Amino acid sequence: MRDQAQAFRWIAPESRVLHQIGNNRGHLFVLEALRLFPGVVTIHDIGLFYLYELEARGIDPMLAQMMHSSPRLAAVYGRHWKRMGMKTAANYALFDMQRELLARSTGVIVHSHFAKAKLQALYGAEATRHVSVIPHFAPPAEMPERAVARQKLGLPADAFIVATSGFATRAKRFDWMMEALEQVLAEGVELIWIHAGEERPHEYDVSSQLERYPLLRERTRITGYVDEDALNAYISACDLLLNLRFPSVGESSGTLARALAAGRCCVVSDTAAYRELPREAVVHLPVLDQVRSLACAVSALHRDRELLHAFGANARRYAETELNIASVARRYRDVIEESQGRAVARPGLLPPRAKTNSVLVLDGGADLSPQRLAAALGEVTGSCSLLLKFSSMQEIIASSLGDAPLLARLLPEHVALADVRILAPEDAANSNDPSQDVLPPELAGRGGILLRLEVAGSAA
Incomplete structure (x- = not known):
């Protein structure tokens, strides 16, 4: 190590x-x-x-x-x-x-x-x-031929094998896949489902949910984590690889790239980054009604092997050209x-942290909102004081009654309230007591709510 x-x-x-x-x-x-x-x-x-x-x-x-x-x-x-x-x-x-x-x-x-x-x-x-x-x-590793991979893994030579791969997460929609494959099996289509990858029960418990689908349960192999050679073999051994995502945040998939390199027909969700894959290289499922669409797609590809192999050939061609490692490496x-030599400063990102133990000032009244308060705190971490300025005690009372509880509504959840006191206008004008918070001179004659806050820093 x-x-x-x-x-x-x-x-x-x-x-x-x-x-x-x-x-x-x-x-x-x-x-x-x-x-x-x-x-x-x-x-x-x-x-x-x-x-x-x-x-x-x-x-x-x-x-x-x-x-x-x-x-x-x-x-x-x-x-x-x-x-x-x-x-x-x-x-x-x-x-x-x-x-x-x-x-x-x-x-x-x-x-x-x-x-x-x-x-x-x-x-x-x-x-x-x-x-x-x-x-x-697409990885440059040699992907074994389908028959060789099946023999190595002890899989039937003539079975129709549907595969999924990688970590089992909720976004990969195993729930939709299992329901669709159960429907296909109920219609008399024979297939085997193999998941070549690690289960993550805390995210989605595949084995537990599989109990709901008795036909599929008898025709499923879940391998657990496999090394790279075994992963390549399972992908090469399948007829059809499913790689769904919803919701998608634009993630990419290394196992999908392997399947394209192996010349396998792949089914993906028609959303986010997957929409950019060529229509002739992968089968795109509509985001709505994916269970029925997937069941129809699996049945059609099982029935029409010429179409299945055409998608696989196009997938390999796409991997060997656009996804070729030499081409990607040049880019x-x-x-x-x-x-090289480019500055890392970016406008609007990671602004300088404000000094703690200073007094921040924000106008109160009708325009006061959680968003304005969050913006005022900016990148502050640790202890700070915040004065919500009001022109009079009546304005403080009106604001508090208008949308009570005022502070509970305004303060972000990562900000803890350590102390609070009300300042009448004369307090702000005569705040020379060293035991009290020192207020900026421009606040003379203005009152408000003075907050002592503890602001948690972000994970960054």
């Missing part, structure tokens, strides 16, 4: 650094490396909520990240998560965690135009000017060389 702490020991300032980052525990050290050594970052999974959740110590840093990603949604979903213990799959699709990656990189590579468009929509054209689109390469080289 390599010591990750030593992995970057000999990197010189002029070195060309390339980071590959995905959405699982194995990439946490890459995130740390990027903070030490800026470089070109390849993002394989647009969103990265799960990665930052793994890194965060407690819920508050994640709530801070969510507030930076989408303040309006974070006010609702953060409250549900912290106060009610409700965290749904929507969190992983709605909240983007790539602000830090964009800010700390000299160049960014994504695998689809969908992914780039999403980043541009969230962060703006200027902040994403260094983002390039390069497709996920990577161009991006890496272009990024």
Whole structure:
């Protein structure tokens, strides 16, 4: 085993650094490396909520990240998560965690135009000017012939085999696949389903859910985690590979690239990055009514082997041309060389952190909102004071009664209230007591609500 702490020991300032980052525990050290050594970052999974959740110590840093990603949604979903213990799959699709990656990189590579468009929509054209689109390469490994792979794995030579591969997650819609395959079997179509990959019961318990489908259960093999050679063999042994995603955040799939290289007919969801795959190279399923559509597709491809093989041949041709590793490598080289010497500062990303223990000021009244308060806090972490300015005690009372409870509504979930006091206008004008918070002189004659806050830092 390599010591990750030593992995970057000999990197010189002029070195060309390339980071590959995905959405699982194995990439946490890459995130740390990027903070030490800026470089070109390849993002394989647009969103990265799960990665930052793994890194965060407690819920508050994640709530801070969510507030930076989408303040309006974070006010609702953060409250549900912290106060009610409700965290749904929507969190992983709605909240983007790539602000830090964009800010700390000299160049960014994504695998689809969908992914780039999403980043541009969230962060703006200027902040994403260094983002390039390069497709996920098809691996150069020799994929065994179908008959050889089946013999090696002890699979029937004449069976119609449907395969899925990789980690079992909820977004891969095993629920839809199992229901569709059960329908196909009930219609008299004979097939075997193999899942070549690791189950993740905490995300989606495939084995448990399979009990609901008695016909499919008797014709299923779940391998667990397999090494690269075995994965290639299972993909090569199948007739049809299913690779669905919904909801999709623009992620790419290495196992799909392997299946294309093996010349296998692949069925994908017609959404996000998968929409960019050539129509003649993969079968696209409509997002709506995918169970019925998938059942029809499997039955039709089982019946029409010429069509099945035509899709497979087109898939291999696409892998050998557009996804060819030499072609992809040349494009990577161009991006890496272009990024040399590029500054990492990005407009609108990771602004300088405000000093703690200072007094922030925000006008109260009708325009006061959780979004304005979140913007005022900005990148503050730790202790700070916040004065909500009001012209009179009557205005404070009116604001509190109009949308009570005022502070509970305004404060983001990652902000804790340490102290609160009401300042009448004369308090603000005569706040020279050293035991009290020192207020800026421009507040003379103005009253308000003075808050002492503890602001959790984001996971970044």
